[in-house]
Amino acid sequence: MESWLLPETEIVPSNRAGKLLAPWKADKHAVGTSMTIPVFMAFCGLAAALRPWNRLGSKFIVTVCLPDDFSEESYTRAAQVFLACFTNKRSDHSIVNVWGRKHSYRDQQEALDNDRSIFIKEPHMDLDGDAKLFADAVVNVSPRCRRHAEAALRRSGLPIVNEHVELLLSKPWPLLDKAFQDRRSPLLSFQRLKQLPRTAPPSCSETEAAGPTLAELHGFGAAADWGRDLAIDLTDYKAGKIKWEDVDPGVLLSGPPGTGKTMFAKALADTCMVPLVYGSPAAWQEAGSLDAHLKAIRKSFAEAKAVAPAILFIDEVDTIGSRDTRDNNQLYARAVITAFLELLDGFDRRAGVVVVAACNHPQQVDPAIRRAGRLDRHLPISPPDSAARLAILQHYGEVELDQAHVEMFGLASSGLSGADIKRITRDAKRSARRRREPLNSAHILEHLPTVVALPSDYVRAIAIHEAGHAVVAACMHFPVRDIRLSSHKVEGELTNTLGAVSYSHSAFTRRTRTFYLDQICTYLGGMAAETEVFGSFSDFCAGSHLADLNVVTHLATTLEGALGMGETLIVEDQSPGRLERLRDYNPELRRNTDALISASFDRAKKIIRENRAALDDIVTKLIEKRSMSGSDVCEILEWHNRPKVSLAKASRPGAS
Template sequence: MPTTHSGKRTRVPWKTDTQVRNTTVTLPVFMAYCGVAASLRAWNISHSKFIVTLRAKDDFYYPVYAEAVEVFAAGIWTFREFTSYAYEWKGRSFRDEMEAHKNKRAIFIAPPDYNLDDDEGLFSDAVLDLEPRTRRHAEAALRRAGLPLSDRDVDLLLSEPWPRLVKAFQDRRHPMLALERLRTHSRVPAKPAHEVAKPLGPTLADMHGYGPALGWGTNLAKDLADYKAGVLPWSDVDNGVLLSGPPGVGKTMFVSAPANSCQVPIIYGSVSEWQEAGALDSHLKAMRASFAEAKEKAPSILFVDEVDTFGDRTETDRNRGYLRAAMAGFLQLLDGFDRREGVVVIGACNYPDQLDLAIRRPGRLDRQLEIAFPDAKARLSILAFHSGPDLDQSQAEKFGMATDGLSGADIEQLVRDAKRVARRRREVLSGDHIVEQLPTVTELPEEFLRALAVHEAGHAIVAFEIGYGRVSEVRISRYRIDGKPSGLGYVQYGQTGARPMTSADYRNAIAVCLGGIAAELEVLGSFADGASGSDTADLNRATELATMLEGGLGMGHTLVVEDQVQLERLRTYNPEFRRHVHAVLQSEFERAKSAVRTRRIALDAIIKRLMEANVMSGDEVFEILDRHRRPTVSLAKGAAT
């Protein structure tokens, strides 16, 4: 029997004519052998001396497993006449114990219903769980017998009881004939037509605010479906990606969405959990077990969390040797299509900059997708997943405002708190319990709300008039979070296409920034302080753009440009520069006021609609503008400098 330098056996009974004690290894015996060999992998050393016990589970038949043990023993021990190395624990096993003690070699099997006592455990060098038959074992057995692989035959080998498999696959009968007879006389009912089970978690249709990651997940779900249908080769499937983002943003929840959409299993792994297995060998074994499980359930998704824990191999510290070896094992499992066909590996990390570049090479986790904090729709989706009750419009608006900046983990905690309150009161969880857990939210008075509607309608009017992209949504909020500064309204613009910006583009942007206060002056006679003060406020943003135009881009009164710090100093201490910035602002402010005055009837209609609905689509705004079309010249052309 050939051996390697380590002494481990390198040959297994793959040949169909393999015999043990003049008995051919049949297909069911080989399947059982696969389970025995998996359980005794650490003891698979030629000429070693040991006595171990295999503790069987429900899927067990002693005659076939006894033969499988003899097959395993034949590979590492020399058989003598009338000697067996397979024993069964039963009521009185004294003679077997004496024989095992004399030979210094034995493999005992404890049936599922046998109570293994302390003395018997003490007699054994180790007590191990006997691995049950798996899909991989059945596929290996069919390949060994030279039979074609099919899901039907694999399912048959896994579902038929062991005694019936032994009766079908006899030494004198060709495996093909045995399999045919087993199909004909099978007692296992045919599987009913496949029914699509309801996913236990969110699907891609439930996910919002994930940006490019959502598009990647959608394509992956389609590719996995095509791969399962046999119309797409595995080499065309994007089988490795790295998700990055701060803790709690919903990376784990996102990973489950494509798995649920395409109904493939997901196997969760974690670098820290693998490390908890102990020494390096145990760490690598736990890692390989996760990949093996994913391969067995393929097509599947293997989610590896905290992948940045591996660190960078170029760093030096006392633990670097351990982590370097662990990473080498991880890279080996990632490489190559044959090694993990059908397995999509999705890694997740909080700090992608700390990740070793080798993990990001082609064929591994070569695509990186960043996940930010969830937007309002995503937060509502996360809430629905964790709680159940639907929120009415008022509750949803309060929730969207109060949870701005919260992660998926924060929302999950909020739901737990709401459920606790409902339990204490002996009430059914409702939207009211959810809202109670939010920061105090105050409803704005009608006068304040109208001022918001005027301001945001002004932005929308000016944007449409000067052709500043396309307005996709206008929104105002009826509520404010006490003690927390937050935006109470906004206008969302569509993409205008990527191209270099000219002076006219910058001036248009300034005019749109000033459209809100232009509308307030036209309708209310003055504008409020909300248009200035913060970096993102309208007047601050407009001033910054005008400053850049005049002194940072060479598009103003001089071609000389300055850096940002110098620009702020010039605006503060140079009266001439300040006058140029003021002139730009004043010119665009006049243009904004002219647009608002010209479209006053449409402005009033938009304000009224916003007061009623709080939100308008771009199409609704355009419909009002088109209905109140003005017979005047367009203001799209910027004012002369």
């Protein structure tokens, strides 16, 4: 964010004759508060940003934008020191507030009633126009640097030792805040910092750069939303604004291998700016005997507690065992799970430690682990969709795909995880290096399954099929969300979805016989459109369990034989295979199902015939644009179905 300042004549305080203050020389007796080493480092960046207002008698309201690497506690205390240097009157009130907190209006009024005020903007927050106008200026604060660390050591009377400088620049701010306290000597603080255990997973090298935050990752959905809320709560907890009881104690993540559960935990820790401690049942079990196993579990929790607030990431928690085990290891498994539950239980026992557990099979996790107060929140992480896969590629490859290649990447990467895309990006970078070329779209696509362009006649046939679904759905008053068409296909892949129509049914729709009949008719709309245009339909209407005729057959059988909405009120079990056996051994049910499907097919063909002109229009636009919204489809249908009472030629929807 660039600094947003008033004109030069307005930002400099009017009292130019005033004596320049030197607050960095002030001690705790002069400013009413002490400056520990981390507070002084924060103060160095803050004082540099506020230099134009550093004169006696100056009056101002300034917003300071903190760097990504920050501590609200240290910067707030530094701002209080800066304001306290303007006066020795204890009755004067130093106004330091944080944008985005509650009572924002009250804070602004309080600032207007005082001569000087500093508002703090955290990196994750965006300032609106009102906030910019309220402040005299919005300025950026530089992140901590070696010069700040060396100045802090000199002020404390300590020699400038590289090891101490590196600790001040590398350790997270929350650790520095806890290590350096008024009652503790700086040397003791450095000693305790050096004794901290490593908090990174074993797979991370010590020289690995800081990873992405949740704002830079894509495809995590509800888990990312929860993580962003947790970051705000932990910030408030560290500032003493909320109690630990108000912070989520943990979460259970589940998903197939490679969906990025470990990456999520690292990004969560970076977003919350807290240490990440790694543990897993496999690593704990490697300790050896039962006693050593239990000590390893306790050690992981103790490490997280020592650097709290922190995140304890437990991988493959579904392998820890269950108290229901009935084998020769029953007593061993029960002792392990009991010890784990004791450490997991309660707020007081692990205050400051958020447990993030990951697993592939959540149904195998002991129910006691998911009890309220433990890991009662479960967030599945699914494989990334097309948009998320593209964002993951841009993150790892730092390359923008050509527009012509975006569709091909979406098709070729279907079903791939974030880890798969990372590997593909790594291979593409290697190929680019070997050829001494900058990384581009061609290198990426080279390491994906081959994508071939479809013949234009084939694309038109798919467009007709999908447009048929959309037309019938709209006539059935089913809300069409969008319609999509692909012009490419993965070579050798039989399960590619080359076109699709999505709907947005309300969860509260009454599903009567009429509703099911309309739904069956909609599923048959693609076949009906093909039949009306070509005289027959193709084989991709059947075969897969998700194909139109397969779905229709299941729905019609369910309607006639399992829901009491057919010839009788008798219902049958809908367990897998049951309906198929009913059709095989009940000729009457088979005839009724066939008659229902045939009648619905005739109904769908009638709708297509009545809306043939609209169908052709939708097909033309779909081939041209590759996607259409439901409102576009409805607009075309309404234009073709409205009464033609004027001799003047009306313009068609979408026409220029």
